Amino acid sequence: MAAIPFNRPAMLHQLSEVPKWDVVVIGGGSTGLGTALDAASRGYRTLLLEQSDFAKGTSSRSTKLVHGGVRYLAQGKIRLVFEALRERGLLLRNAPHLVTVQPFVIPCYSWWQLLFYGLGLTFYDLLSGRYSLGRTSWLNKKGVLRRIPTIQSNGLRGGIMYYDGQFDDARLALSIAQTCAKQGGTLLNYVKVIGLIKQADGKVTGVKAQDVESGQVYTLQAKAVVNATGVYVDEILQLDEPAQKPLVLPSQGVHVVLHSSFLQSDTALMIPETPDGRVLFAIPWQGHVMVGTTDTPLQTLSLEPVALEAELNFILQTAGKYLHKKPTQHDVLSVFAGFRPLAAPTHETGATKEISRSHKLLTAPSGLVTVTGGKWTTYRQMAEDTVNAVVKIVDLPARPCVTHTLPLHGYTTNRYANGLEGYGSDAATLETLAQTDPALTEKLHEDFDCTVAQVVWAVRFEMARTVEDVLARRLRVLFLDAEAAMAMAPRVASVMAAELGYDKVWQERQVTGFLALARQYLSVNIAREQSLAGI
Numbered sequence: 189m190a191a192i193p194f195n196r197p198a199m200l201h202q203l204s205e206v207p208k209w210d211v212v213v214i215g216g217g218s219t220g221l222g223t224a225l226d227a228a229s230r231g232y233r234t235l236l237l238e239q240s241d242f243a244k245g246t247s248s249r250s251t252k253l254v255h256g257g258v259r260y261l262a263q264g265k266i267r268l269v270f271e272a273l274r275e276r277g278l279l280l281r282n283a284p285h286l287v288t289v290q291p292f293v294i295p296c297y298s299w300w301q302l303l304f305y306g307l308g309l310t311f312y313d314l315l316s317g318r319y320s321l322g323r324t325s326w327l328n329k330k331g332v333l334r335r336i337p338t339i340q341s342n343g344l345r346g347g348i349m350y351y352d353g354q355f356d357d358a359r360l361a362l363s364i365a366q367t368c369a370k371q372g373g374t375l376l377n378y379v380k381v382i383g384l385i386k387q388a389d390g391k392v393t394g395v396k397a398q399d400v401e402s403g404q405v406y407t408l409q410a411k412a413v414v415n416a417t418g419v420y421v422d423e424i425l426q427l428d429e430p431a432q433k434p435l436v437l438p439s440q441g442v443h444v445v446l447h448s449s450f451l452q453s454d455t456a457l458m459i460p461e462t463p464d465g466r467v468l469f470a471i472p473w474q475g476h477v478m479v480g481t482t483d484t485p486l487q488t489l490s491l492e493p494v495a496l497e498a499e500l501n502f503i504l505q506t507a508g509k510y511l512h513k514k515p516t517q518h519d520v521l522s523v524f525a526g527f528r529p530l531a532a533p534t535h536e537t538g539a540t541k542e543i544s545r546s547h548k549l550l551t552a553p554s555g556l557v558t559v560t561g562g563k564w565t566t567y568r569q570m571a572e573d574t575v576n577a578v579v580k581i582v583d584l585p586a587r588p589c590v591t592h593t594l595p596l597h598g599y600t601t602n603r604y605a606n607g608l609e610g611y612g613s614d615a616a617t618l619e620t621l622a623q624t625d626p627a628l629t630e631k632l633h634e635d636f637d638c639t640v641a642q643v644v645w646a647v648r649f650e651m652a653r654t655v656e657d658v659l660a661r662r663l664r665v666l667f668l669d670a671e672a673a674m675a676m677a678p679r680v681a682s683v684m685a686a687e688l689g690y691d692k693v694w695q696e697r698q699v700t701g702f703l704a705l706a707r708q709y710l711s712v713n714i715a716r717e718q719s720l721a722g723i
């Protein structure tokens with residue numbers, strides 16, 4: 189199928205051009221985007237609808253690790269780890285511009301820990317087989333301090349060094365979306381599914397969707413509809429069957445971002461078991477250190493979850509136990525939260541048939557296919573399983589999955605510098621664009637390399653529609669340093685307005701809205717507001 193230009197007007201045009209889609213995917217996180225890419229690359233006429241921006245949900249709020257899950261190994265879930273390690277290898281091969289090899293050190297304060305983690309991580313590496321990213325090794329105390337000079341050295345016996353993958357989650361989501369468009373898929377952000385279309389026998393034959401920007405409602409016919417809405421799958425399931433029991437138990441994870449001086453290293457720190465039994469990472473990310481995460485069951489969902497002060501304090505206090513320099517709330521440059529779509533315990537209802545791995549895949553009697561759970565690392569396998577399930581139930585010619593070896597948009601093995609790494613092969617074209625006008629090379633903030641050219645690029649070629657899209661997910665500054673992002677907002681709004689043909693009122697609304705959002709990423713505000721509210 190012919191590639192669709194990756195811009196919103198071209199994509200919207202497709203809605204009136206295509207009378208019936210083979211597959212409509214609801215949700216533009218890793219799961220939905222992966223599914224749309226899988227379907228489009230098998231040659232099916234595919235449409236993906238995202239109610240907000242691509243990766244607005246959990247898929248931009250992860251720990252940014254492409255990993256097998258050391259924690260799952262300790263739980264004896266060997267098959268799960270094996271599958272994730274294979275997917276880690278495939279992702280590194282297909283998107284080397286966005287996934288890098290990250291060394292980790294587990295500091296050990298007893299000989300028993302050294303033995304236990306050393307053997308466990310050696311097994312972890314052996315499980316990865318030909319996808320190994322590097323040998324696990326034992327370090328003595330000196331070796332650990334050489335790798336992480338800021339580690340608490342009292343009682344330190346040594347450590348274990350092992351390797352996993354690290355990535356930029358929101359930019360990988362974008363790259364999958366762009367690859368899908370190249371394969372002939374149509375993808376739209378800011379289009380929300382508001383209903384399912386059913387025929388007399390109860391079979392789902394399409395969706396009703398609303399363009400959030402214009403308000404226009406579309407009735408879209410489809411052979412198959414896939415519900416890949418993360419923690420929101422139950423809302424779509426209830427549109428299909430109001431009596432449907434909840435499939436997801438949401439749990440919130442929080443990360444804080446600190447100045448790089450807290451770690452002073454390119455090696456990440458991994459604490460497999462904090463005093464209260466959680467895993468804690470301190471990972472170098474884009475010139476900063478990201479520390480997390482928590483695991484708090486919550487009932488109320490929000491597209492913009494807010495960290496609880498208790499979570500924030502837990503991370504800071506626990507990190508302070510392992511680092512010389514103790515982080516406080518005033519050191520936090522950004523704090524962000526995300527919901528884990530944990531699959532609820534299985535209950536065979538008869539209404540749905542389950543084909544479960546770490547993720548849940550359900551086919552309802554109406555034909556609605558729902559996929560949730562799993563993790564970013566395994567998005568490709570989840571997508572393959574989902575499209576296989578779709579092909580079984582609708583009238584589509586069976587075709588093999590091709591994503592094992594499909595390079596993702598921007599694929600290159602060259603590493604670009606100056607903050608353009610995440611653009612991969614697009615970096616050269618972006619640099620050429622910047623050279624056309626000296627104003628485009630203007631930096632947006634003295635502490636960041638981002639330029640005006642990247643904002644123009646985000647609008648023209650990455651479907652960015654709002655200031656938040658640019659600062660949160662195209663440039664990642666909101667996640668790295670909320671105050672810097674707030675300072676950039678007015679300039680970003682004016683560049684975007686010029687590109688999109690919007691007026692001053694739009695700019696002001698965008699800036700006001702963004703500043704209100706960004707305040708939620710400032711830890712000091714979280715502490716003050718929650719203590720005022722008595723939370």
Ligand SMILES: Cc1cc2nc3c(=O)[nH]c(=O)nc-3n(C[C@H](O)[C@H](O)[C@H](O)COP(=O)(O)OP(=O)(O)OC[C@H]3O[C@@H](n4cnc5c(N)ncnc54)[C@H](O)[C@@H]3O)c2cc1C
Pocket residue numbers: 214215216217218219220237238239240241242243244245246247248249250251252253254255379380381382416417418419420439440441442481491525526527528529560561562563564565566
């Ligand atoms: C704190 C935390 C850390 C994690 N760290 C890692 C990690 O390091 N490595 C890893 O592999 N995994 C990690 N994960 C897991 C991973 O991030 C998730 O499994 C994955 O991102 C889920 O993607 P998703 O597409 O299912 O959900 P989401 O990313 O939430 O996407 C669902 C999308 O559906 C959209 N949607 C909802 N309703 C509608 C509608 N009616 N119409 C249109 N669109 C709709 C939403 O707007 C949303 O964008 C982490 C998870 C959390 C919470």
